[in-house]
Amino acid sequence: MTYAAILLDIEGTVCPISFVKEVLFPFFLKQVDALCSSQDPQVQRLLSQFEVEDVSGHIRGLVERDVKDQILKQLQGIVWENGYKDGQIKAPVYGDAIKFIKNSRVPVFIYSSGSVKAQKLLFQYVEFSDGTLDLRPLIKGYFDINTSGVKTQSDSYTKIAQDVVIKPHDMLFISDNPLELDAANSAGMQTMLAVRPGNSEVEDASKYNPITNFDQL
Numbered sequence: 001m002t003y004a005a006i007l008l009d010i011e012g013t014v015c016p017i018s019f020v021k022e023v024l025f026p027f028f029l030k031q032v033d034a035l036c037s038s039q040d041p042q043v044q045r046l047l048s049q050f051e052v053e054d055v056s057g058h059i060r061g062l063v064e065r066d067v068k069d070q071i072l073k074q075l076q077g078i079v080w081e082n083g084y085k086d087g088q089i090k091a092p093v094y095g096d097a098i099k100f101i102k103n104s105r106v107p108v109f110i111y112s113s114g115s116v117k118a119q120k121l122l123f124q125y126v127e128f129s130d131g132t133l134d135l136r137p138l139i140k141g142y143f144d145i146n147t148s149g150v151k152t153q154s155d156s157y158t159k160i161a162q163d164v165v166i167k168p169h170d171m172l173f174i175s176d177n178p179l180e181l182d183a184a185n186s187a188g189m190q191t192m193l194a195v196r197p198g199n200s201e202v203e204d205a206s207k208y209n210p211i212t213n214f215d216q217l
Ligand SMILES: CSCCC(=O)C(=O)COP(=O)(O)O
Pocket: 009, 010, 011, 012, 020, 024, 068, 073, 076, 111, 112, 113, 114, 115, 118, 119, 122, 151
């Protein structure tokens, strides 16, 4: 497989799903009430876009159902920033993914449902030895549902390729989600399935070019 750029999903690909579901989401949920009474203008502007009476209940429901909602994802980025900055959160990026990003001979881009702000925080505070490692200088660009659309639609991948100024076929997208791989494939990208401990089992995984480790690239 030859490619000129690589596009990586986050959850279930470069870090475990359990980090998002058992660390990031609970951290956010604990702050929902404080968030809803925040006087911060950016937070207030985002909250006002939820056209519901029970904003706090609505937000909790979105998190519980793991809805990839643009407003929610921006609010999560704002809340997680405090957790990363005061050392409560460190991102457990897989060792093989760290090694791959460090040694990649092609530019590395990220595409996640998490906001670009949340993505940058995750790569700034990568758990490493007894401290953290900042991988941001090695990441060429970030895409989210706000910049590029939802990850299960092929148009999103067409737009990303246009933004990177590359032919879709010259980009390799790796994700744990076959629906995302189908969408990227329809846009002409090459794809691989990330198979990691704790990921949902994928029917017919062999047809998606599965890898369990970035050393296999
Ligand atoms: C950027 S870290 C937060 C991850 C997140 O909120 C999420 O929904 C994960 O989605 P992904 O597209 O990375 O599978």
